[in-house]
Amino acid sequence: MISFKNAKSRGFTIVELLIVIVVIGILAALVVVTYGGIQEKARDAERKTDINAIHGQLEVYQAQNVKYPTLTNVNDATWRSTNMKGLDAAALQDPKGTAQTLANAVAASVYAYVAAPANCDNDPAVGGDCTSYTLTATLEGGGTYEKKSLN
Numbered sequence: 001m002i003s004f005k006n007a008k009s010r011g012f013t014i015v016e017l018l019i020v021i022v023v024i025g026i027l028a029a030l031v032v033v034t035y036g037g038i039q040e041k042a043r044d045a046e047r048k049t050d051i052n053a054i055h056g057q058l059e060v061y062q063a064q065n066v067k068y069p070t071l072t073n074v075n076d077a078t079w080r081s082t083n084m085k086g087l088d089a090a091a092l093q094d095p096k097g098t099a100q101t102l103a104n105a106v107a108a109s110v111y112a113y114v115a116a117p118a119n120c121d122n123d124p125a126v127g128g129d130c131t132s133y134t135l136t137a138t139l140e141g142g143g144t145y146e147k148k149s150l151n
Helices: 014-065 071-075 077-083
Strands: 112-116 132-138 144-148
Touching (some): 071 077, 071 112
Antiparallel strands (some): 112 132, 132 144
16 A cells, blocks of 8 residues: 655645746736737728728719819718718717717717818808818827818
């Protein structure tokens, strides 16, 4: 028969367990920080894609109508469905925003569309046709992404 009296029972010491816990904690922290940065970059990439899609549709509208739409036009779903058929309404919504509309000033969580000359949006009879525009998105990584009219 085999005797277990001489065999030593071995387990982990508290120090060994603490070292393992600290290493796991460090690895978990690295994963969380990296994951957050990846999500931020993905949202910024989506913002750029949305601005480029809107820009393309605005240029198509201008080529057909020899003027750019007003902010009021672009924010009107019925007008968009008639005049900008290739634009998905979701492209107007910032990834962290809630509204599927453009604003008239640069702000976080919303895209901005500023048409020129100054009064073309408020009263086309006074300001005339919109002849240019600037589209802007605020990036989480810092700065803004901007597209201007081609004219």
